[in-house]
Structure formats: C-alpha cells, structure tokens
Amino acid sequence: MEVINIGMLGLGTVGSGVVRMLTDHAEKISLITGRKLVVKTVVVHDLTKKRSVDMTGINVTDDVTAILNDPEIGLVVEVMGTVDTACDYIKRALKAGKHVVTANKDLIATHGPELTSLALEQGCDLYYEASVAGGIPILRTIVNSFAADKIVEVKGIVNGTTNYIMTQMNQAGISYEQALKQAQELGFAEADPTNDVEGIDAAYKMIILTQFAFGKDITLDDVKLEGISNVKAEDIAEAKRLGYKLKLLGISKLVNKHLDVSVGPVLVPRNQPLAAVQNENNAVFVTGAAVGETMFYGPGAGELPTANSVLSDIITVAKNIVMGTTGVRFNDYSANVKLAVPSEVVYPYYISLKVLDQPGQMLKLTEIMTKAQASFNLITQTQLDEDYARVTMVTHKMSEAQLNEIKAALAQLDTIEVIAAYKVLGG
Amino acid sequence: MEVINIGMLGLGTVGSGVVRMLTDHAEKISLITGRKLVVKTVVVHDLTKKRSVDMTGINVTDDVTAILNDPEIGLVVEVMGTVDTACDYIKRALKAGKHVVTANKDLIATHGPELTSLALEQGCDLYYEASVAGGIPILRTIVNSFAADKIVEVKGIVNGTTNYIMTQMNQAGISYEQALKQAQELGFAEADPTNDVEGIDAAYKMIILTQFAFGKDITLDDVKLEGISNVKAEDIAEAKRLGYKLKLLGISKLVNKHLDVSVGPVLVPRNQPLAAVQNENNAVFVTGAAVGETMFYGPGAGELPTANSVLSDIITVAKNIVMGTTGVRFNDYSANVKLAVPSEVVYPYYISLKVLDQPGQMLKLTEIMTKAQASFNLITQTQLDEDYARVTMVTHKMSEAQLNEIKAALAQLDTIEVIAAYKVLGG
Numbered sequence: 001m002e003v004i005n006i007g008m009l010g011l012g013t014v015g016s017g018v019v020r021m022l023t024d025h026a027e028k029i030s031l032i033t034g035r036k037l038v039v040k041t042v043v044v045h046d047l048t049k050k051r052s053v054d055m056t057g058i059n060v061t062d063d064v065t066a067i068l069n070d071p072e073i074g075l076v077v078e079v080m081g082t083v084d085t086a087c088d089y090i091k092r093a094l095k096a097g098k099h100v101v102t103a104n105k106d107l108i109a110t111h112g113p114e115l116t117s118l119a120l121e122q123g124c125d126l127y128y129e130a131s132v133a134g135g136i137p138i139l140r141t142i143v144n145s146f147a148a149d150k151i152v153e154v155k156g157i158v159n160g161t162t163n164y165i166m167t168q169m170n171q172a173g174i175s176y177e178q179a180l181k182q183a184q185e186l187g188f189a190e191a192d193p194t195n196d197v198e199g200i201d202a203a204y205k206m207i208i209l210t211q212f213a214f215g216k217d218i219t220l221d222d223v224k225l226e227g228i229s230n231v232k233a234e235d236i237a238e239a240k241r242l243g244y245k246l247k248l249l250g251i252s253k254l255v256n257k258h259l260d261v262s263v264g265p266v267l268v269p270r271n272q273p274l275a276a277v278q279n280e281n282n283a284v285f286v287t288g289a290a291v292g293e294t295m296f297y298g299p300g301a302g303e304l305p306t307a308n309s310v311l312s313d314i315i316t317v318a319k320n321i322v323m324g325t326t327g328v329r330f331n332d333y334s335a336n337v338k339l340a341v342p343s344e345v346v347y348p349y350y351i352s353l354k355v356l357d358q359p360g361q362m363l364k365l366t367e368i369m370t371k372a373q374a375s376f377n378l379i380t381q382t383q384l385d386e387d388y389a390r391v392t393m394v395t396h397k398m399s400e401a402q403l404n405e406i407k408a409a410l411a412q413l414d415t416i417e418v419i420a421a422y423k424v425l426g427g
Numbered sequence: 428m429e430v431i432n433i434g435m436l437g438l439g440t441v442g443s444g445v446v447r448m449l450t451d452h453a454e455k456i457s458l459i460t461g462r463k464l465v466v467k468t469v470v471v472h473d474l475t476k477k478r479s480v481d482m483t484g485i486n487v488t489d490d491v492t493a494i495l496n497d498p499e500i501g502l503v504v505e506v507m508g509t510v511d512t513a514c515d516y517i518k519r520a521l522k523a524g525k526h527v528v529t530a531n532k533d534l535i536a537t538h539g540p541e542l543t544s545l546a547l548e549q550g551c552d553l554y555y556e557a558s559v560a561g562g563i564p565i566l567r568t569i570v571n572s573f574a575a576d577k578i579v580e581v582k583g584i585v586n587g588t589t590n591y592i593m594t595q596m597n598q599a600g601i602s603y604e605q606a607l608k609q610a611q612e613l614g615f616a617e618a619d620p621t622n623d624v625e626g627i628d629a630a631y632k633m634i635i636l637t638q639f640a641f642g643k644d645i646t647l648d649d650v651k652l653e654g655i656s657n658v659k660a661e662d663i664a665e666a667k668r669l670g671y672k673l674k675l676l677g678i679s680k681l682v683n684k685h686l687d688v689s690v691g692p693v694l695v696p697r698n699q700p701l702a703a704v705q706n707e708n709n710a711v712f713v714t715g716a717a718v719g720e721t722m723f724y725g726p727g728a729g730e731l732p733t734a735n736s737v738l739s740d741i742i743t744v745a746k747n748i749v750m751g752t753t754g755v756r757f758n759d760y761s762a763n764v765k766l767a768v769p770s771e772v773v774y775p776y777y778i779s780l781k782v783l784d785q786p787g788q789m790l791k792l793t794e795i796m797t798k799a800q801a802s803f804n805l806i807t808q809t810q811l812d813e814d815y816a817r818v819t820m821v822t823h824k825m826s827e828a829q830l831n832e833i834k835a836a837l838a839q840l841d842t843i844e845v846i847a848a849y850k851v852l853g854g
C-alpha cells in the first residue's frame with residue numbers, strides 16, 4: 001500500500017492524541033483511504049521533554065526544515081499553537097506544495113483569508129475542523145449539509161471554560177470568583193483566564209463560523225464582545241427564577257439581510273436545547289431557512305476529541321490525494337453581506353440596576369425608557385441594603401441603538417447604576 | 428455553465444421541496460458546484476393532480492422510461508416511496524449509468540447492500556442521507572467525521588411520531604390513545620400508525636445507522652423490537668417521579684465486541700441530552716471511543732428539512748461529477764462484527780407488575796428474582812383497586828437472559844402480570 005508521510009509541528013496534548021489515534025486506528029484508516037498514513041517527522045520545541053506517546057520510528061527534531069524541506073512529506077499537521085510562528089511555517093509548507101491541517105483557531109480567525117488564498121494558489125488543501133468546538137464536526141457539516149440551504153443564524157456555546165463556570169454558578173449558586181477557581185483547579189481554566197472569560201476565544205470561533213455559514217470574512221473588531229467576569233450570582237439567580245439559564249453565547253445572524261455577530265452573556269429559555277448544554281461541553285445551534293433548527297453537541301476540547309477532528313481532516317486530505325482532487329477550498333461559499341447597524345439589531349433585554357433608595361428614581365427610569373421608546377414586560381424591585389435597591393426588568397424587543405441610548409442616559413445619573421444588560425433569547 | 432439534468436421519480440411532499448429548493452437556491456448551488464442543476468423530467472403517478480410548486484419548463488409524465496432512457500439525464504432522484512417499484516426503477520437507472528439519490532428508508536434498509544453493490548459495479552453514485560432522521564445530516568457526519576474514531580454506540584430518537592406521542596403523554600399526563608389521536612389530528616401520525624408506533628420505522632433507520640457506524644449489514648429480524656402502543660400513562664408518570672423520561676430509543680451498541688441493536692421504550696435520565704428532545708424532533712447520540720459523547724439534533728421529517736438532505740446528496744453527486752470522482756460508496760466502512768447474545772446485553776431495568784393483593788406475592792417475586800440472580804435498587808407498591816396492587820421496581824444491571832428468565836417464571840403465575848419491562852439508561 002502506498003504511504004502518505006506526515007510531518008507534525010508540535011507534540012502537545014492534541015499532537016499526542018493525533019499520533020495515538022493514527023497508530024491505534026491505522027487499519028480502519030487504511031481501509032477507508034487506501035493509503036498507509038505515517039507520521040515521519042515531528043518538530044518540537046524541547047527535545048528533552050518526556051512524551052506520553054510511543055514515538056518509535058518517528059524522527060523527532062527541533063528543526064522545522066526537517067519537515068519543510070523533506071520532499072517525501074506531503075502533509076503537514078500544525079498543532080503547535082501561536083500565531084506568527086505557526087503562520088510562517090504554514091506559509092512555507094504551502095509554498096513547498098504541502099497540504100496543511102491545523103487546529104489553530106487564533107491563526108485561522110486572524111489570517112484565514114490570506115492562508116486559504118495561498119493554499120488555493122498552490123493547489124494545496126488547507127483544513128481546520130478542530131479549530132472550532134473541538135470534537136464537534138461543525139465546519140464540515142455546514143459545508144456539506146447546508147450547501148443548498150440558506151443559514152439565517154448560527155449561535156453556540158463555543159467556549160468550554162466559560163460554560164463550565166456559568167453552569168457551576170447556576171447550579172451551586174456560587175460567585176464568579178469561586179467558580180473560576182474551581183475551573184482552574186480542575187484544569188478547565190488557565191492560570192490567566194482572560195482569553196476565555198473575556199469572550200475572545202469564543203469570538204475567534206464565531207469569526208470562523210461566520211465565514212462558513214455566511215461566506216463573510218470578519219475580524220475581531222466586527223464582533224460585539226462582552227465577557228463573563230462581571231456576571232453576578234444575583235443575576236444568574238434572577239434569570240433562573242424567570243425560567244432562563246445565563247450562557248455565554250456567540251451569535252451570528254442575519255438581520256434585514258445584514259449580519260450581526262456578538263459574543264456575550266445571554267438569557268436562554270430553559271426548554272431551548274442550548275440550555276441543556278452543561279459544564280465544559282459545547283454546542284452549535286444552526287437555523288436554516290429550509291431545514292429549520294438543528295443542534296450539534298459534543299466535547300469542545302480535550303486530547304482525543306480534538307485529535308479526532310484533526311484526523312477527519314487528515315483523512316479528507318488523504319482521500320483527496322488518492323482521487324486527485326486536492327486544492328479545493330474547505331469552504332467554497334462566499335457572499336458579500338454587510339454588517340448590521342445597531343438600529344437593526346433587536347432583542348428583548350434583561351437589565352439589572354442598582355438604584356439609590358429615594359423617591360423619584362422609578363420615575364426617572366421610566367422617563368428615560370419612554371424617551372428611548374422602550375418598554376418593559378416585567379419589573380421587580382428588591383432591597384439591597386439600607387441605601388440601595390436592586391431593580392431588574394425584562395424589556396420588550398428593542399434595538400441596540402435604543403439600549404445604548406438608555407445606558408447613556410442612565411450614566412448621566414448618579415443614583416442609578418447599570419449592573420447588567422443581557423440579550424434574552426426566544427422573546 | 429454546464430448543466431446537470433435531473434430526473435425525479437415522484438413529486439409528493441419531499442419532491443416538491445426539492446424542486447422548490449433547487450429553484451430558490453439555484454445561484455448558491457451553482458456557485459458551489461460549478462454546474463447548473465436542472466430538473467428536466469418528473470415522473471408522477473397522477474398527471475391530473477394539481478401541484479403546489481411551479482413546474483414551468485419541467486417535463487411531467489407518467490412514463491418512467493422518459494427518465495430511464497434519456498441519455499441527457501445523469502442523475503435520478505427517487506422520492507416516490509414504495510419498495511419494489513422504487514427498487515426496480517433505481518436498478519434500471521444504475522444499469523443505465525445514472526447516479527441515484529433517494530430518500531427511501533424502507534428500500535435502503537431492506538435492499539441497501541444489493542443496491543450499493545450495483546452502484547459500485549456501474550461506477551455510479553448512490554446517496555441516501557434523507558433516509559435517516561430527515562433534516563439531520565447524520566450519515567454524512569458518521570462517514571466524514573468518525574472515520575478515524577471507533578464508534579461504540581449510536582442511540583437515537585429517530586421517529587418523530589412516537590416522540591410526539593411520548594412527549595405529550597409525559598407533559599399532559601394523557602393516555603396513549605389520546606396522544607395518538609392528537610398526533611393524527613396534527614398530521615404527525617398516519618391514519619394507520621402501525622409502522623411508527625410499533626417501532627418498525629425506527630428499526631429501519633437503526634439498520635441504516637448500524638451499517639454506517641459499525642460497517643455491518645443487518646436485517647429487521649436482527650433488531651429487538653418493541654413499540655409504544657402498550658405504554659401506560661402510569662409508567663410514564665412513575666418514570667417521571669424517578670427522574671426519567673420515557674422515550675422510544677433505537678440503540679445500536681458494541682457489547683464485548685459484539686453488536687446489539689434494539690428499538691423500544693427506554694427510561695432516559697432527565698439530564699441526558701436526549702431527554703430534552705421534544706415532540707416531533709429527532710436526535711442521534713453518537714459515542715466514539717476518542718471523541719466521547721456527541722449529539723445531532725433537528726427536525727426528523729417535513730418537506731424542506733428532508734428536501735435539504737436530498738439536496739446535500741444532489742450537490743455531492745454534482746461535485747463528484749465535476750471532479751471525476753463518482754462511483755465511491757456512500758459508506759466505505761465494513762467490518763465483520765457478530766451479533767451479541769442475550770447473556771451479554773446488560774442494563775438496569777424498570778419493571779412494573781400487576782400483582783394480586785394477597786399475602787405471599789412479594790415472596791414469590793423475590794424468589795424468582797433470586798433464582799435469576801437479579802436484584803433491585805428500588806421497589807414501590809401502590810394499590811390499584813380492591814384486588815390488585817401495582818409494583819414497580821428498578822433493578823440492578825442484569826442481562827437480557829436474566830430478564831427473559833424472570834418474565835418466563837412470572838408468566839407461570841396467575842397472580843402476577845408483567846405490564847412493562849423497559850431498559851434504564853445511565854445506570
């Protein structure tokens with residue numbers, strides 16, 4: 001049987017999983033692809049580090065040219081992380097006519113268009129299924145199974161760290177700080193959790209999902225971003241009382257044929273399938289004009305789930321090599337859709353306020369709401385302490401422009417402070 | 428742009444949806460495939476019937492040779508239903524060198540191996556994504572994204588009619604007969620609901636899923652089959668009290684490397700994602716050795732969801748034609764796995780009994796359980812009427828062989844009657 005030689009950049013958690021799965025499932029993979037897939041060379045940073053996986057017969061080096069200059073290596077698998085170095089290596093691999101599979105979300109979200117164009121020019125494959133939602137095969141599913149449909153919305157729980165924290169806050173009633181600490185102890189959050197808890201990781205994934213679902217290249221600046229580090233246990237409890245779970249959701253949707261992309265805490269109705277996604281799991285909910293509502297659920301990270309997605313890309317490349325069909329873009333679809341403006345983007349909102357407990361505050365609030373032509377569905381007031389009350393409301397649908405107007409007017413007052421303003425789904 | 432001419436067999440709900448989507452999304456489809464896809468001829472049974480979709484420019488006939496003998500037609504889409512006639516037409520189409528897309532689950536479940544072999548011989552494509560779980564792209568996902576993994580279990584809610592009935596029984600506490608009537612009024616159940624409520628439709632889907640997940644061809648006789656027509660409101664209520672939802676589940680799983688395939692009512696823990704699948708929706712839960720637990724959720728039927736799956740097949744064929752890669756089996760994977768024997772298949776069971784209210788019955792029951800080396804976790808007894816009590820129990824794990832022994836022993840008694848014996852998930 002002919003051999004396809006693989007060069008791997010990096011041998012961390014995912015890389016080790018890829019080596020392990022290529023060995024363990026070699027027979028099935030050969031049966032399906034008609035080729036023997038062999039990891040020939042692995043480039044690592046630290047040659048002295050002990051590896052958890054059997055590297056017998058594999059050339060381990062810290063010299064990247066051992067892959068880039070080896071004409072026998074037809075496929076490069078990048079699982080080293082970083083943006084600039086990985087980008088440099090991948091470009092050099094593509095220029096050398098090698099196909100590339102990467103799990104590098106940050107890289108694809110920031111340099112995707114450039115790299116896919118280069119791959120196309122070089123007649124090379126470039127696949128990155130593992131870059132979004134770890135073990136959930138969402139990119140390939142959008143390409144293959146929504147090709148004839150018109151996707152109107154993609155929303156998802158695409159960051160396991162924040163979903164773990166939010167699940168624990170919801171179930172155990174603990175604070176953000178307590179839940180974060182617990183997540184760190186269990187290895188679900190990093191020592192510096194910024195990238196996860198501020199929604200940046202989720203935003204990168206939404207950039208890639210947006211490219212696949214709507215054929216549109218966007219950047220981080222195009223994503224309206226709010227993290228979870230300011231989320232209060234009281235608001236989670238209040239949401240629960242109202243029948244919702246608070247989740248960090250990425251939402252990319254068409255509004256009047258314009259695209260709106262956001263990442264932030266959202267109130268999800270208890271019976272919406274996304275509400276059932278617990279702890280570190282991920283799920284992507286895709287609404288198609290024809291197919292309606294679908295959801296794809298699974299592990300968002302982890303050695304073997306992520307490695308499995310890398311493997312599905314490797315097998316796709318192997319099949320393409322066999323059939324002589326390499327050099328086609330992972331996602332063929334591109335469309336020229338504009339971004340929505342704040343006056344078009346309409347949701348009900350959950351707003352919670354800290355209000356100085358003196359007469360006339362409710363009147364002020366009502367005046368501001370009325371001026372913005374906004375109204376509410378439900379309002380509750382509880383005493384916070386001797387001086388302050390807590391007011392929460394769920395508004396009728398209003399635009400982001402109206403919300404911004406209300407927030408700006410409230411910021412002028414020193415008696416009312418906005419604690420939270422979250423979108424409400426399904427209103 | 429070059430044209431691919433399509434011949435359609437049938438113009439019912441799904442067929443109309445296919446014509447509609449090919450028209451509505453023509454531009455996107457051409458962009459992706461590089462071909463113009465045109466429905467040239469449709470064969471219908473009744474030429475006089477009024478159609479809900481615009482048929483301008485399409486040749487409508489009741490003569491199947493208008494498709495089979497037309498050399499311009501390269502792709503036949505079968506959405507007519509039936510087994511024998513559809514099988515005959517598809518064979519003739521393949522023998523004429525035409526690619527085939529079908530939504531016909533009964534046909535694929537009963538004649539799949541024969542038809543896929545014929546397609547392979549003829550170098551033709553044969554796709555049937557729409558045959559399982561309507562709008563959920565589960566077959567293609569298994570092929571593409573679990574290729575490197577080892578699937579250990581596929582379980583699912585794959586029949587919308589029965590899930591609607593079970594959801595209503597669970598939510599409204601109504602009887603099977605009431606829920607069925609309601610489903611029929613809403614068009615979720617047919618006048619003769621046998622195929623759905625006896626689990627036959629679900630079993631056909633499990634036959635196809637088993638072929639994809641485990642590479643094994645099985646027949647209806649290999650599926651242990653129990654429907655929902657005997658399900659009692661009392662058992663649903665009792666399951667609810669215990670923290671479960673009763674669902675009609677198809678389960679295909681490896682047990683000691685042997686395969687066990689069943690369809691029947693199963694108690695699903697409330698926090699298992701399948702428990703959240705409501706009404707006519709479907710979901711398939713796939714467990715991979717590497718990837719872990721994933722779930723694919725969506726509409727199981729309906730004009731446009733099913734048409735979308737047919738379209739994803741049509742686009743795949745069109746891409747294969749363009750790239751010259753037709754004639755590859757939809758599912759390449761085959762494996763020689765044996766079926767499990769009853770002593771290998773182990774679950775906890777929910778058992779409910781009607782027991783004559785006289786002394787000594789509990790002793791008899793306990794003796795029978797002990798003899799079968801079975802034990803229980805929980806047992807409850809309630810008075811049914813003056814003469815009878817209702818006993819329900821959740822057993823520890825036991826084999827099907829043990830369950831059969833217990834049932835056989837109880838059948839010898841005229842004082843104890845088995846009302847239900849359902850598997851319990853996650854025990």
